[in-house]
Structures are given as C-alpha cells and as structure tokens.
Amino acid sequence: MKIAIIGTGYVGLPTGIGLAELGNEVVCVDKIEEKIASLSAGRATIYEDGMEELFQKHRKSGALSFTTDMEKAVNGADVVMLAVGTPPHPITKEADLKYIYAAAEELAQYLNGYTVVATKSTVPVGTGDEVEAIIKKVNPTADYDVVSLPEFLREGFAVHDFFHPDRIVIGANNEKARNVLLKLYAPFEGKTEFLLVNRKSSETIKYASNAFLAMKIHYINEMADFCEKAGADIREVAKGMGLDSRIGKKFLNPGPGYGGSCFPKDTNAMAQMGRKFGAHLNLIETTIAKNDERKVNMAKRVIDSLDKSTNGKIAVWGLAFKGGTDDCRESPAMDIVSEIIKHSSNVTVYDPKAMDNAKKIIGDKVKYAQDAYDACKDADILVILTEWEEFRTADLNKIRGQMKTHKILDLRNMLNATEVRAAGFDYACIGMK
Numbered sequence: 488m489k490i491a492i493i494g495t496g497y498v499g500l501p502t503g504i505g506l507a508e509l510g511n512e513v514v515c516v517d518k519i520e521e522k523i524a525s526l527s528a529g530r531a532t533i534y535e536d537g538m539e540e541l542f543q544k545h546r547k548s549g550a551l552s553f554t555t556d557m558e559k560a561v562n563g564a565d566v567v568m569l570a571v572g573t574p575p576h577p578i579t580k581e582a583d584l585k586y587i588y589a590a591a592e593e594l595a596q597y598l599n600g601y602t603v604v605a606t607k608s609t610v611p612v613g614t615g616d617e618v619e620a621i622i623k624k625v626n627p628t629a630d631y632d633v634v635s636l637p638e639f640l641r642e643g644f645a646v647h648d649f650f651h652p653d654r655i656v657i658g659a660n661n662e663k664a665r666n667v668l669l670k671l672y673a674p675f676e677g678k679t680e681f682l683l684v685n686r687k688s689s690e691t692i693k694y695a696s697n698a699f700l701a702m703k704i705h706y707i708n709e710m711a712d713f714c715e716k717a718g719a720d721i722r723e724v725a726k727g728m729g730l731d732s733r734i735g736k737k738f739l740n741p742g743p744g745y746g747g748s749c750f751p752k753d754t755n756a757m758a759q760m761g762r763k764f765g766a767h768l769n770l771i772e773t774t775i776a777k778n779d780e781r782k783v784n785m786a787k788r789v790i791d792s793l794d795k796s797t798n799g800k801i802a803v804w805g806l807a808f809k810g811g812t813d814d815c816r817e818s819p820a821m822d823i824v825s826e827i828i829k830h831s832s833n834v835t836v837y838d839p840k841a842m843d844n845a846k847k848i849i850g851d852k853v854k855y856a857q858d859a860y861d862a863c864k865d866a867d868i869l870v871i872l873t874e875w876e877e878f879r880t881a882d883l884n885k886i887r888g889q890m891k892t893h894k895i896l897d898l899r900n901m902l903n904a905t906e907v908r909a910a911g912f913d914y915a916c917i918g919m920k
C-alpha cells in the first residue's frame with residue numbers, strides 16, 4: 488500500500504521504516520527542511536537500535552522516500568499517518584495540538600480517492616473528531632475516514648517494538664476504515680492481538696497505558712523510600728512483587744524518577760483531561776507531583792554526599808533519560824546534573840550516546856569524558872544516573888584504579904552492592920539501608 492507519514496521524529500521515522508520493511512511504499516513528510524535533507528542524504532536524524540540498516544536498505548530501494556511536499560506525500564496515499572509532536576502547553580500542560588491541526592488542514596486539500604487518516608501521535612480523547620471536522624471544512628467532498636492508530640514504541644527499542652507489538656489497537660468507527668488497516672497490518676496476523684475498538688477508546692488506551700506505567704514506576708520508587716527507612720531491600724521486594732503474574736516483572740526498577748518525552752507529557756495531559764471532563768485522576772496527579780519531587784530529592788542526595796570543602800571531582804555516568812537512547816528530553820539525569828553544577832565546578836560527565844544532546848543543555852559547565860573510565864580519572868565520587876547496560880558490567884578494579892577516593896552513588900541500582908563493597912568502594916544506592 489502507499490503510506491504517507493507526516494512527522495519524521497521518534498514515532499514517524501521508525502514507523503515509516505517498519506512499514507517499508509513490510510512491503511509498503513512509504514513517503515515521509517516533514518516541515519523541517521534540514522531534517523528531510525539529512526534523511527534524503529541517508530543520514531538518520533535519530534538514533535534507534537536496529538534502524539540504520541533498514542533505513543539505508545529502503546531508502547536505496549526507493550520504498551522509503553522523504554519530502555517537504557505534502558501534496559506529493561498525500562496524493563494517492565491509502566493511509567496518511569499523523570506522527571507530529573503533541574508537546575505539553577508550557578502553562579496548562581495540556582497537549583498542544585497545533586501541529587496536528589496544521590497537518591490536518593494542509594493534507595485535507597490533497598486527499599483524492601478514499602483515504603484513511605490515522606492519528607499515530609498520542610492525542611487527547613476526542614481529537615479524531617476535531618481532525619474530522621477540520622478536513623470536512625477544508626475539503627467537503629473528500630472521501631476519507633479518521634481513525635486512531637496509537638503507537639506503543641519505547642525509545643531505544645522502537646524498531647524491536649514495531650515488529651513485536653503486544654497489541655495493535657485500531658480505533659475506527661466504521662468497517663471500511665477498519666479493513667484498510669487490517670490489510671496494512673496483515674503481516675502481524677497470528678503474531679499479535681488485534682484490538683478493534685471505537686476511536687475514543689483507542690485514544691484513551693494510549694494515555695491510560697502510559698499513565699499506568701508511569702504510576703507503576705512511581706510506586707516502586709516510593710517503595711524504595713519505604714525500604715530505606717524500614718531496612719528492607721527494594722531489589723528483593725521488587726522481585727517478590729514481579730513474580731506475581733498480575734503485577735509483572737517489568738517497570739519495577741527504582742530510579743531517580745521517570746523522564747523522557749512521553750511519560751511527563753502524557754501523565755500531565757491525562758490529568759488535564761480528567762479535570763476537563765470532571766473525572767479527576769487523583770492517582771495520576773499524585774504520580775506527577777511526587778515524580779517531580781523525587782528528581783529534586785535525588786539531586787539533594789548527590790549534593791549531600793559531596794565533600795564541599797575539597798571541591799573534589801564528581802564523575803557522572805548517564806545523561807539520557809534512560810539507557811539505549813540519545814534523548815535528553817525531561818531526563819532526570821539532566822535535572823540532577825543541572826543541580827550538581829550549582830554546587831561544584833568540578834564535574835565530568837559520560838554517556839554512550841547522549842553527550843551531543845546534553846551539550847545543547849549544559850554546554851561547557853561540565854567536562855565531557857572519552858569513556859566511562861576516563862570520566863572516573865582522579866574522581867572523588869562516581870554518580871550513576873542512567874541505566875546503560877555497559878555501566879552494569881563495568882570493571883570495578885579499573886574504576887578503582889582511576890578514582891582518587893572511592894565513593895559510588897548508584898541511583899539506578901545498576902551495580903551489585905556486595906561485589907562493589909568487596910572491591911573496596913563506599914557504595915550507596917537506593918531502596919536499601
């Protein structure tokens with residue numbers, strides 16, 4: 488089928504590449520010329536594990552192309568997917584739909600032949616109705632349906648998640664639109680669950696899922712605080728909880744708070760919708776407030792562990808909002824580093840992928856290390872902020888040889904406390920005394 492993807496960000500690009508791999512002709516359109524120029528020249532604009540190979544393969548085969556020309560992308564498309572940003576309004580935190588509305592207005596004029604317009608971005612409940620009204624106004628004779636087609640891709644695992652979805656949710660209000668999407672996702676038949684629901688249910692599923700996952704993370708973080716006071720061990724508690732199939736093992740890793748471009752945005756938007764519809768979502772509102780508080784508390788924990796008299800060197804591992812990505816948006820690590828540098832001018836940071844993005848935020852207020860061990864050279868303390876797998880298997884003796892004094896503050900519980908202490912470190916983590 489011919490697919491147009493509007494927006495070439497963390498959702499649009501992996502989705503376009505995935506659909507090309509499934510045998511479709513995909514045209515990705517974006518307003519930002521530099522992005523399109525870079526993608527057309529074969530330079531991916533985001534890092535995603537496993538994406539580069541498919542990107543090059545389908546760019547070269549012509550199955551995947553990039554343009555700033557909306558008409559070229561939409562003309563003759565069977566499905567047009569809206570994958571543009573829905574950033575939080577700076578004050579109300581409501582999802583700002585200006586890009587969705589602008590894209591709908593622009594694509595409407597080029598619709599010819601029956602087309603399914605799908606919102607792939609995470610959009611507030613009822614947005615499908617608004618998009619429908621915009622298209623109708625711009626092009627009253629167009630033959631189209633608007634559906635909700637939420638994505639559940641995790642950053643850093645977008646390609647994996649595209650090909651291994653837990654479910655494909657299709658929020659369509661009529662059979663014709665539903666059948667087009669069932670044809671598009673036919674390669675997944677028998678491999679995953681298809682959920683055919685009404686459009687508003689589909690829009691709600693996305694927010695309800697993300698807000699629940701954020702709440703689950705907040706829950707385990709709160710349990711970690713309890714364990715520290717009560718003398719329990721959060722790793723054992725999380726393991727004991729996760730073995731209950733109704734709870735599940737995933738998203739029970741305590742840390743400095745959740746971040747990223749989704750959870751903070753989606754929890755705030757969901758809470759706002761609750762207020763708008765007069766159905767207050769108290770658990771989500773509490774999750775938001777307590778998660779913000781946790782980032783401040785974690786920064787304080789780092790500051791309190793510094794020996795301020797010596798202005799000793801602080802090594803920081805991790806800047807991205809989570810392991811496996813280069814993205815620093817709403818990164819707890821960046822919040823914490825921004826706090827640390829108010830108290831110390833002697834900070835060296837390392838992140839396997841996110842240093843370029845971090846530089847745009849903290850510039851030369853910190854030094855940037857070549858690698859994890861280089862960061863530790865002459866350091867008094869090592870602070871671990873992001874769950875990169877390479878940190879888990881770091882060579883403790885090599886670290887010890889690099890550092891001046893041997894303190895580790897592990898805010899992701901990446902290391903094995905017994906091993907680290909046996910290697911002669913003063914080791915502190917979260918969720919245990």
Ligand code: UDX
Nearest residue numbers: 638639640641642738739740742745746747749808809
């Ligand atoms: C999330 C949802 O998982 C995904 O389904 C949705 O489509 C987009 O939002 P993402 O934001 O990429 O994906 O990251 P995710 O892996 O969910 O992690 C979000 C944050 O929670 C990160 O800061 C991560 O470090 C943190 N986290 C995650 C924890 O602190 N503990 C955990 O156990 C899991």
